[in-house]
Amino acid sequence: MSTPHQEVVESQIDVSELAIGMHVIRLDRPWEETDFLLQGFVIRDQSEIEALRAQCDFVVIEGRVDGIPRPEPARSAPKPSVLKRLFSRKATPQPASNTVKAVAPRKRVTYINKVSAGQEMETAIIRFEEAQQTAKAIMSGLRVGRTLDLNNARAVVNSCVESVLRNENALLLLTKIKHQDEYTAEHCINVSILAAAFGKHLGLLEGEIRNLALCGLLHDVGKTRIPDEILNKPGALTPKEFDVMRHHTTHGRTILMGTSNSLNTAVDVAFSHHERMDGSGYPRALQAQQIPYFAKVIGLVDTYDAITSSRVYDRGRASMQALEIIHKYRGTQFDEELADAFIQMIGVYPPGSIVEMLNGEVGIIIESHPRHKLRPKVLMVREADKTLMTPYKSLNLMTSPEDGAGDVYQIAREVPDGTHGIVLQDFVEEGLIVTRTDQPDDSG
Numbered sequence: 098m099s100t101p102h103q104e105v106v107e108s109q110i111d112v113s114e115l116a117i118g119m120h121v122i123r124l125d126r127p128w129e130e131t132d133f134l135l136q137g138f139v140i141r142d143q144s145e146i147e148a149l150r151a152q153c154d155f156v157v158i159e160g161r162v163d164g165i166p167r168p169e170p171a172r173s174a175p176k177p178s179v180l181k182r183l184f185s186r187k188a189t190p191q192p193a194s195n196t197v198k199a200v201a202p203r204k205r206v207t208y209i210n211k212v213s214a215g216q217e218m219e220t221a222i223i224r225f226e227e228a229q230q231t232a233k234a235i236m237s238g239l240r241v242g243r244t245l246d247l248n249n250a251r252a253v254v255n256s257c258v259e260s261v262l263r264n265e266n267a268l269l270l271l272t273k274i275k276h277q278d279e280y281t282a283e284h285c286i287n288v289s290i291l292a293a294a295f296g297k298h299l300g301l302l303e304g305e306i307r308n309l310a311l312c313g314l315l316h317d318v319g320k321t322r323i324p325d326e327i328l329n330k331p332g333a334l335t336p337k338e339f340d341v342m343r344h345h346t347t348h349g350r351t352i353l354m355g356t357s358n359s360l361n362t363a364v365d366v367a368f369s370h371h372e373r374m375d376g377s378g379y380p381r382a383l384q385a386q387q388i389p390y391f392a393k394v395i396g397l398v399d400t401y402d403a404i405t406s407s408r409v410y411d412r413g414r415a416s417m418q419a420l421e422i423i424h425k426y427r428g429t430q431f432d433e434e435l436a437d438a439f440i441q442m443i444g445v446y447p448p449g450s451i452v453e454m455l456n457g458e459v460g461i462i463i464e465s466h467p468r469h470k471l472r473p474k475v476l477m478v479r480e481a482d483k484t485l486m487t488p489y490k491s492l493n494l495m496t497s498p499e500d501g502a503g504d505v506y507q508i509a510r511e512v513p514d515g516t517h518g519i520v521l522q523d524f525v526e527e528g529l530i531v532t533r534t535d536q537p538d539d540s541g
Contacts, residue, residue: 123157214266214464221267232282239321265294273449289313298442312366319349444470457481
């Protein structure tokens with residue numbers, strides 16, 4: 098028996114009235130000034146209430162409050178338990194000795210997307226395919242002793258950066274398409290694109306973003322000198338094999354130093370992207386303050402893409418799992434400020450994620466708003482019974498659209514690519530990844 102539909106309302110309450118189950122959607126201050134990494138979340142335990150009380154006087158929750166704080170209804174979107182460690186920095190405090198600030202340029206630019214993700218998608222696909230071909234040519238050419246064509250690499254990277262600056266969601270979506278047999282080349286492109294989007298999020302200058310993205314493309318060129326039997330071994334490496342693998346950083350430095358007009362920053366990144374904040378990295382066991390800033394950025398992005406990609410020895414994991422790992426090791430393996438910023442950029446449901454709604458319908462995340470990560474734009478493609486939805490429909494969750502039963506759409510969970518016959522690459526190739534019901538965002 099269905100319950101009568103009630104209009105979703107927002108209620109401002111004092112933090113003393115908070116209760117487990119409430120859906121916090123706004124704070125009494127900018128999110129960036131608090132220790133909460135993701136914007137909007139359901140309170141799951143007492144530690145989150147205490148963190149809110151320590152930093153806010155009041156919050157805005159989604160739902161009705163009739164004099165008594167009322168937890169969110171049972172139909173609210175379930176959140177993985179790991180999220181509670183992502184929402185508050187206080188949940189996993191780091192030793193003071195490991196808390197190191199990045200020597201980073203101050204945010205100088207605030208970028209605004211000029212077009213929708215749907216409008217950018219056609220161009221992004223072309224740029225992505227060009228970049229893939231270039232990455233494959235670079236890696237295969239270096240394997241047989243050819244010289245790196247840095248000018249071509251730079252031109253392709255710059256085209257991708259231009260797409261990212263128009264709207265990063267399109268290329269970020271394409272990085273979700275993974276091919277295990279083409280991992281190395283795809284990985285270099287993905288790291289380049291993710292780095293460009295991250296540089297945009299950090300407010301770097303356009304020239305800095307271009308250089309950062311080029312560093313991402315070239316960070317693993319040293320792997321062309323690693324024997325295939327080690328690079329593609331379907332199992333754990335022996336200590337001797339791992340020592341050989343570690344030398345890809347030195348090989349990368351040598352290759353790039355021997356390239357005419359090589360970017361010094363790219364040399365540093367190839368050499369140092371496996372260094373870690375606590376000195377446990379390689380090849381030089383640098384301390385945090387010794388690691389170049391761009392190497393810290395690429396090392397973080399490199400880890401995220403590696404965790405979410407399937408390789409011969411490891412199946413790719415969900416984005417949320419990767420963010421949990423990054424959060425767990427911030428301040429020890431990864432720069433703390435950069436890790437927090439990266440988690441904010443990716444969000445809970447990044448573009449290209451396949452998600453199931455509370456009502457059972459399934460869709461693909463098309464575009465994520467930078468300040469409203471829990472309310473993205475979604476292309477709905479499966480009915481509640483998982484049959485084909487005809488026609489497909491686009492939803493902007495920022496507008497609180499309702500389903501046929503009059504309930505507001507909410508995301509329940511992310512599911513792996515291929516679930517219910519939904520393969521992201523198929524939708525891209527068929528030209529279906531567009532936001533047909535694009536509406537201007539009024540949130541900036």
